[in-house]
Amino acid sequence: MLKKLLNLPESVTDARLREVCDDFDAHVFAKVRVADVLKIERSGIPDDLYKYALQAHFDFVVSNLEHEPLFSVEFDGPTHSEPDSKRRDEMKNKICEIFDFPLLRINRKYLDNVFSNWDLLRWFCTVFFIKKDWDRRVESGEISYEDSIFDPMFVSVRTKSGWRSLELERTARSILGELFRAGRIPFHVPSWIIASDGNHCYKALAWIATEEERGVMVETAMKYHRLGDWVQFAIRGIVLNHLVLHVQSVLKGEGQTQPYSILKARADEFRDKYDMIMAFGVG
Secondary structure, three states: OOOOOOOHHHHHHHHHHHHHHHHOOOEEEEEEEHHHHOOOOOOOOOHHHHHHHHHOEEEEEEEOOOOOEEEEEEEOOHHHHOHHHHHHHHHHHHHHHHOOOOEEEEOOHHHHOEEOOEEHHHHHHHHHHHHHHHHHHHHHOOOOHHHOOOOHHHOEEEEOOEEEEOOOOHHHHHHHHHHHHOOOOOOOOOEEEEEEOOOOEEEEEEEEEEEOOEEEEEEEEEEOOEOOHHHHHHHHHHHHHHHHHHHHHHHOOOOOOEEHHHHHHHHHHHHHHOEEEEEEOOO
16 A cells, blocks of 8 residues: 555645745745755754754755755644654754754645635745845845835735735725724724744734724734744734624624723733734824
């Protein structure tokens, strides 16, 4: 009996990676040995990591046309919560950190959840390529240093299927605007905080008024990805999409609101507890 090289979630991951790479003239390789990607020979890494790198593989490696590795993608299934799997994941993370090699860890949510017509796998991989080109243009002077702040909210990408906005919260903002114009909510601009917990995890809080002196608040978290400092923009889109779902639930009579004073107190507590990265609407 032969084994399948990819299980079903990995097959979906492979197909979507190839779609993105087709837009950027890149390649995807599955089940590539870590030692065939990273130059571990005479690197001075600890013996246990060296031995692991010889035995382990990356689920997927994306390369440029010259077959130079750009980043890897790991699909973490349910077994990755088990102690042995977590230990191996931590070793692979450490190796990528030592060699400064970008690594994206995903699960089914990155394939199933859709925000503004983007699943997170496609979004992360697309933004990786766009940011890489953006940095090249800044370095060459095509983009002035004063205009070099990169925020996907203000960037569109031309793919082979047409132009697409990278703004994950685009649909959420549109829905809030429609509800405001219809008189369903008193304000259409949400407040939010993006922070770090100091333990390899992003935290996000978002809230908005749904009636006079009352509103709703949502909180979410996302682990770090070794792709770049732009990763933090993903959780902003995620939390604002969750906020819209909560608002819609309240308007249907299926959710609870809280006094706005309580929401503000929670925001202050959140800001004091974590290291704030960026925020909007916070007094």
